[in-house]
Structure formats: structure tokens, C-alpha cells
Amino acid sequence: MPTGCWFYVANYFLTVYFFFCDLRSANQRRSVMCPEIRTYFESLPIYTESPFDLKDDDSLIDLGLIDSLGFIDFMALLENTFDLEIEQSDLTRSNFESIQKICNFVELKMRQ
Secondary structure (H helix, E strand, O other): OOHHHHHHHHHHHHHHHHHHHHHHHHHHHHHHHHHHHHHHHHOOHHHHHOOOOOOOOOOOOOOOOOOHHHHHHHHHHHHHHHOOOOOHHHOOHHHHOOHHHHHHHHHHHHHO
16 A cells, blocks of 8 residues: 555544544434433423423423513523524524423533
């Protein structure tokens, strides 16, 4: 193999290595992040007064766990806890409808 090829081979293996390290760290972040988000919603008075089986894909809006004032508090919590800057264009139902969608959104924002 010509000498210049070793650079490309080494570069390829380093790229693969860092890709899998990034995946592992993303999974570790997610394993901490999602339970923390779930705990927030399970600590709300509407949930603690009559607990129910909250699934990650349940609509938080339809269940009444997010309203306009609660949403503002929750945005501040996300920004402070995960060191995010949430733009006005991010404030869509598709980003905040469920715990799963919130986790996906936060993970995406943390990568930016």
C-alpha cells in the first residue's frame, strides 16, 4: 500500500471511532435527559392529584399537562437545565407534544 494511503485509512478509522463515541455519549445524555423531563411532568399538581400511566408518546397537551403558563415555565427549565437557547421558531406542537418529542428536540438542540 502506498504511504499516502495510510493517512486515509487512519482517518477513516478515527472517523468511525468518533462516530460511535458520539452515539454512545448521545445515548448516555438521553438516558439522563428523558427521565428528568418525565419527572417534571409527574411532579405537576394535575398529575400528582390523580396519577395515571404516562407514556412517552402521550400527548401532554391533550392530557392537560402543558398549558400556556406551564409551557413558559417548562421552556425556562429546559433552557437552564440543558443549556439551550430555544428560538421562537422552535415553539411548535411537533417539538413539544410528548415526552418523546421533547427528548428528540432537546437532543437535536444539544448537537447544534
